Amino acid sequence: MPLKIYNSLTRTKEIFEPLNKGYVGMYVCGPTVSGESHLGHARPYITFDVVYRYLKHLGYQVRYVRNITDAGHFEEEGRVAEDKISTKAILEKLEPMELVQKYTNLFHWAMKQFNNIEPNIEPTATGHIVEQIGMIEKIIADGYAYVVNGSVYFDVNKYNEDFSKKGLPYGILSGRNLEEQLDTTRDLDNQHEKRNKADFALWKNAPPEHIMRWQSPWGEGFPGWHIECSAMATKYLGTQFDIHGGGMDLQFPHHECEIAQSTVCNHTAPVRYWMHNNMITINGRKMGKSYNNVIKLTELFTGSHPLLEKAYHPMTIRFFILQSHYRSTLDFGNEALQASEKAFKRLWEAYENLQKISIDNIEAADVELDKKINKQIAEFTEFIEDDFSTAKVLANMFEIVPVINAIKNKQLAQNTLSKNTIALMQQQFTLFIEEIFGLKFQEDNNEKLSDILQLLVDIRKEAKAKKDFVTSDKIRNELAQLGVLLKDEKDGTVSWSFI
RNA sequence: GGUCCUGUGGCCGAGUGGCUAGGCAGAGCUCUGCAAAAGCUUCUACACCAGUUCGAAUCUGGUCGGGACCUCCA
Numbered sequence A: 001m002p003l004k005i006y007n008s009l010t011r012t013k014e015i016f017e018p019l020n021k022g023y024v025g026m027y028v029c030g031p032t033v034s035g036e037s038h039l040g041h042a043r044p045y046i047t048f049d050v051v052y053r054y055l056k057h058l059g060y061q062v063r064y065v066r067n068i069t070d071a072g073h074f075e076e077e078g079r080v081a082e083d084k085i086s087t088k089a090i091l092e093k094l095e096p097m098e099l100v101q102k103y104t105n106l107f108h109w110a111m112k113q114f115n116n117i118e119p120n121i122e123p124t125a126t127g128h129i130v131e132q133i134g135m136i137e138k139i140i141a142d143g144y145a146y147v148v149n150g151s152v153y154f155d156v157n158k159y160n161e162d163f164s165k166k167g168l169p170y171g172i173l174s175g176r177n178l179e180e181q182l183d184t185t186r187d188l189d190n191q192h193e194k195r196n197k198a199d200f201a202l203w204k205n206a207p208p209e210h211i212m213r214w215q216s217p218w219g220e221g222f223p224g225w226h227i228e229c230s231a232m233a234t235k236y237l238g239t240q241f242d243i244h245g246g247g248m249d250l251q252f253p254h255h256e257c258e259i260a261q262s263t264v265c266n267h268t269a270p271v272r273y274w275m276h277n278n279m280i281t282i283n284g285r286k287m288g289k290s291y292n293n294v295i296k297l298t299e300l301f302t303g304s305h306p307l308l309e310k311a312y313h314p315m316t317i318r319f320f321i322l323q324s325h326y327r328s329t330l331d332f333g334n335e336a337l338q339a340s341e342k343a344f345k346r347l348w349e350a351y352e353n354l355q356k357i358s359i360d361n362i363e364a365a366d367v368e369l370d371k372k373i374n375k376q377i378a379e380f381t382e383f384i385e386d387d388f389s390t391a392k393v394l395a396n397m398f399e400i401v402p403v404i405n406a407i408k409n410k411q412l413a414q415n416t417l418s419k420n421t422i423a424l425m426q427q428q429f430t431l432f433i434e435e436i437f438g439l440k441f442q443e444d445n446n447e448k449l450s451d452i453l454q455l456l457v458d459i460r461k462e463a464k465a466k467k468d469f470v471t472s473d474k475i476r477n478e479l480a481q482l483g484v485l486l487k488d489e490k491d492g493t494v495s496w497s498f499i
Numbered sequence B: 001g002g003u004c005c006u007g008u009g010g011c012c013g014a015g016u017g018g019c020u021a022g023g024c025a026g027a028g029c030u031c032u033g034c035a036a037a038a039g040c041u042u043c044u045a046c047a048c049c050a051g052u053u054c055g056a057a058u059c060u061g062g063u064c065g066g067g068a069c070c071u072c073c074a
Helices: A039-057 A084-092 A096-113 A126-141 A156-164 A178-184 A225-237 A248-266 A297-302 A314-322 A334-356 A367-385 A390-408 A419-436 A447-465 A469-481
Strands: A004-007 A012-015 A023-028 A061-066 A145-148 A151-154 A200-205 A221-223 A241-247 A271-277 A280-282 A330-332 A484-488 A494-498
Touching: A004 A271, A023 A039, A023 A225, A039 A061, A039 A241, A039 A271, A039 A280, A039 A297, A039 A314, A039 A419, A061 A225, A084 A096, A096 A297, A126 A145, A126 A151, A126 A200, A126 A221, A126 A225, A126 A248, A151 A248, A156 A178, A156 A248, A200 A225, A200 A248, A221 A225, A225 A241, A225 A248, A241 A248, A248 A271, A314 A334, A314 A390, A330 A334, A334 A390, A334 A419, A367 A390, A367 A419, A390 A419, A447 A469, A447 A484, A447 A494, A469 A484
Parallel strands: A023 A061, A023 A241, A241 A271, A280 A330
Antiparallel strands: A004 A012, A145 A151, A151 A200, A200 A221, A484 A494
């Protein structure tokens, strides 16, 4: 069964074949560290973490590159041409790089909370000014960019004319054509610098008050946003690489510009498979600064936001995201998150129960059920290979959960399933839940706490034996108040979990 | 205005022609000192109208609604 990926470029699901056998190059647009990450940002990084994990599981040697945009882009291109990062830095009375460091650290912390594996290379825009300048020089030399007042602009019209003949028109990714755009692009002041409204900045002349600035052949300035990804992707993944990921909102103009720049520079279209995740919405509206509806990750984890009924654990968010398809919008809501929280807990407990099942029977007592479960397990792979349908894998898992619990609680005969089936379940659940989905249930595994709880459980047991239900209920109820749930198992033992 | 996506039961959300998606919530039952947990059973659905078809949530056309991008954006 080959892996199929929906390619935004062709708008079809394609069988994934890497450029070089056994190796995969993957680039994902990282955060702009001028502020705190919010819930919306969680989506691409979790989505592509699963992609990365799965490719590695398939045995590929993957180089995963995810940039940090620390040079800022324009607030309003052509009008004020201010660097977003330095503007805010003045307000906060911080050095620009201090601000960048602060939010980079916070971002890394959040990624860790989500159990995302770090990329292999995490290049910064400011660390690759030289490469960006080099790329811009090449584009100018080839005649696809021009210099005006210390700024450099990409000549979209010329590019479109020449490369349309080669089947690479400007707009190929986002499915729009240049002529229509020219009519609809908004009027900007400072427009006279550009030959064409659709042209975009490769390098921007820095006004005196601009703090972040670098020397260049065109004077002091700073790079345009789009060029950083092209420069860093080329440097670390080559002139052509396998997968480029990012949010759908980056498709135009960011990714479109990347294609144009890289194609001019490297004489080849840069990316084989473009993958775009959809947005997280709140009341049906995209979460974003401009809509003033963001829930920061720190607020989410602590519950400190008016829209939140409670704090949500990072794993709840991860599970919530995996329960939908990455190309669909996902609507935030307390009810939805609490559903995910409970569902994940239930799945995890069943998973733990599964690992404890130990049986010897070669033959399944219930052949039909045994067969059905084998089919559902086989579908895990089928679904994930179908453009990463994590939601369907989880649905299948939940079909199997009752069977696991029933065997564990002896509501089903111990020999219901065959030894091989149980072994396969144990192996595949571990593979998908932990390795591919990157889920883990974080409990306070404090030994002292466990001993104390065990003591309370023992006291309660003695009280129950004496039919002193007042005492036994007191222990159970008050522990519940403290967030510890006691469960009387069928075999007489008592287990607990943290709510 | 242009390009594109979307409308599924109380909530979230799979699903592209015929098969129970799944989770949470609700109802009933079993187990239990009681409860919880667990298991079993169960209710609520495909925006609207027309068409194609033996058959449509799924395809086509239209109507209405929501959204994204066209400007920084995950």
